[in-house]
Amino acid sequence: MRKPHVIEAIIGNTKVLGQLDSNGILQRFYWPAVDYYQQVKLFLAAVFLDGLVFFEDENFKIKSGFVDDFAYFFEYKIADKTIFQLDFVDFETDSLVRLWETGFEDFYVFLEPMINSSSLFNAAKVDKKNEIIYAYFKGTYIGLAFENKIESFTVKNGISDANDNQLEGWSEATNPQIAVKLKNTGRVVCFLAFGNSKDEVYHKLSYLKQKGYDDIYSQTKAFWEKKFSKVKLVCTEDTKDIELQKRSAYVFYTLQNSKTGGILAASEVDEKFYHCGGYGFVWGRDAAFIVSAMDALGLSKEVEKFFEFKFSCQEKEGFWDQRYYTDGTLAPSWGVQIDETASVVWGFLEHCEKKNSLHLIDLYKDKLKKALLFLIALVDSTKGVVCRSFDLWEEREGIHLYSNASIYAALKKAKKYFPEFESEIEKKLKAIKNQMATRFYSPKLSRYVRSTDVRISREEFLKLPEENRYMQKDERYEITYYFKKQDEVVDISMLGIYYPFEMVDSSDKAFKATILAIERECQNSIVGGYKRYSDDRYIGGNPWILTTLWLAIYYKKTGQIDRAEKLFEWAKAHSLPNGLFPEQVDRITGKPAWVVPLAWSHAMYVLYLYE
Secondary structure (H helix, E strand, O other), rough: OOOOOOOOOOOOOOOOOOEEOOOEEEEEEEEOOOEEEEEEEEEOOOOOOOOEEEOOOOOEEEEEEEEEEOOOEEEEEEEOEEEEEEEEEEEOOOOEEEEEEEEOOOOEEEEEHHHHOOOOOEEEEEEEEOOOEEEEOEEEEEEEEEOOOOOEEOOHHHHHHHHHHHOOOEEEEEEEEEEEEEEEOOEEEEEEEEEEEHHHHHHHHHHHHHHHHHHHHHHHHHHHHHHHEEEEEEOOOOOOOHHHHHHHHHHHHEEEOOOOOOOOOOOOOOOOOOOOOOOOOOOOHHHHHHHHHHHHOOOHHHHHHHHHHHHHHHOOOOOOOOOOOOOOEEOOOOOOHHHHHHHHHHHHHHHHOOOOHHHHHHHHHHHHHHHHHHHHHOEEEEEEOOOOEEOOOOEEEEHHHHHHHHHHHHHHHHHHHOOOHHHHHHHHHHHHHHHHHHEEEEOOOEOOEEEEEEEHHHHHHOOOOHHHEEEEEOOOOOOOOEEEEEEOOHHHHHHHHOOOOOOOOOOOOHOOOOOOHHHOOOOOOOOOOOOOOOOOOOOOOEEHHHHHHHHHHHHHOOHHHHHHHHHHHHHOOOOOOOOOOOOOOOOOOOEEEEOOHHHHHHHHHHHHHHH
């Protein structure tokens, strides 16, 4: 059975990460880090009322939301009785802690493990003396324990076994389906702990049971209060902005692996890659926006930890590849994106200058130099950028306006710290500017285009006019490559030449015409907002939060406050009731679509406030 793609909330402690769907079901729990491994196949609760009733269901749900800005609750109603459910992650043991408050006497908990993202050959064993149920596979253990007395149990055929309100007591099984019936005193407390040995899990659970739920909650609350005390909030006329800023800080905290510094774009929701290449990875490009927002919120130590991470996983050639796991190893990639490297260099120097942390430039001088030399080599002193790579959206191979702007911004910032390259960099900057004014300008449209020299299929090549195509033959292999000279599709990423990379100012006539084209061709006329580009078909071609806020920032910086505020309010109105921003908004219904929460969406919200 597939896991749902759209979730409601994430819970974590900056080291591990869980996902809750809109019914309150824990769909995924990532341990030992925020991006790997998925450990839970099924984790459900039920009451017995003329049969099992699984109350984590939309038919019973009343409401849900954050408690104390770190725990997440759901409330249900069945037969005039309420059930209150609360989840959070213990800050010390990285364990899931769940509370249920209910008057139902016959209360069941079901667990089916998926240890290290595999449900094959898992096994389970019951420790009757200590009332702990272990699941294990290849040296990884999950432990299930309760503050409540266990009345009966089985680790085999759990749900079907519970249908008669009795459990058969199987204490060992492979491919386990665990069921536990608990003595309910009005409050059920569950602990789910993870470790690399049975002893590690035993000690964690023993510690949690001894400490007790109330102390665990209060100490975890203090942990988060200390985190939030560092957050600098902007007060506006709308009190919702305080909540959204705190949610943004929470997202940045929970998506960052605090041990290494790597920051995920989002918690993974498409692990089988049915619709995309995955989200649970670290992108330098996304992170350039995210860390800028984190700096604005006062999370500068976390930003410096991120750059420590990035410099630790720099490739020997000086660049950064498409994406990485939070342990620094290379994640599955399908092509180098040169804006990733440029974004890291630009974002690092931007941080150092804004926070007066110029000592960090000296600390990473050698690694910066390697990245700088890589970027310099991409630019011909006459032609401009000559290296093809994938675009911002990772869909097209060519030479892209956004990528060129990121290189321009990185080189411009770096030249003052590397005077030995100043003369050469000046030539490269002029070449990139000239390239934008010539090859990226369409006289026919009187505006900029998003890409040049885009690799295309033979079928598309044959449909193009002669003046906008060419082909190249590989002399070594019997391969012919086909290219489009200019890609005229209107793309929101063309805003990058103004913000954040400051390659042009707002008076540039071609840029003004580009803005008009974006307004005309990227806006959704049904629900509002802006999609990525005019013929966007990804997940149906929905408007995005980050693209809409990107245009709002442009309006704000150019003094068009009413237009800016309209888009800003649209984005806020399309956050979830709990304050989390999705990646997209359904183009027809206006409901959150695809990934929730997306760190880049939250970053653009924060940057709008602070710009």
